[in-house]
Amino acid sequence: MLFGLIVVCEVAFWVLLGAGLAVRYLLRRRRLGGLLLLAVPLVDLxxxxxxxADLRDGGRAEFTHGLAAAYLGFxxxxxxxxxxxxxxxxxxxxxGGPxxxxxRRYGRERARYEWRAWGKGMIxxxxACGLLLAGVVVVGDSDRAAALLEWAGRLTFAMVVWLVFWPLACTVFPTRAPRDAQAPHARAPHARGSHPDRVPHGTGEPK
Structure with a gap:
């Protein structure tokens, strides 16, 4: 049931987001659209x-409880x-907005972008880990809360992999812009049928 609720919350997130934007920009009702967008976090609540409530009933923590914490955290x-x-x-x-x-980002700009994204991932x-530990406290039994601790390990491993293969990799091995993006724009082609060295007739220039 909890997994189904996660799916419902994900769908509700996008439905509220789309409804809020449609009301704000298509119906031109910015206040009502803003209220719908403010309702998006209520889905997480x-x-x-x-x-x-499911953990307080005395049941064993399962995979879906950890998934819910990860979903909420990110x-x-x-x-x-x-x-x-x-x-x-x-x-x-x-x-008509901008x-x-x-x-595309390259070099130091790409590295800064990846570090910022990873920093948000750490948030x-x-x-998520705070919610997982809170779940362990609610369950009150480390054996019945083992699934929550396993999720904390999974998330930590994922963040280490993200750190190594993106922010650190982009810092140690910065990407370079393609040569055509670095070179100045090529000279615009001449009009069809013209030639840069051809002298028009009637200008008085020697043939």
């Missing part, structure tokens, strides 16, 4: 309350960015 870390990204794209398409930033890791 519902999942948190359901998870705690939603806290990246949910705002997802809403902001969707808002920028929706505003650009339907309200276009989203789609440029999600901290929130």
């Amino acid at each position: 519902v999942l948190l309350v359901a998870s705690v 939603t806290v870390a990246f949910g705002h960015d997802m809403v902001r990204c969707a808002d920028v794209r929706f505003a650009h398409r339907y309200a 276009p989203p930033d789609r440029r 999600g890791w901290a929130v």
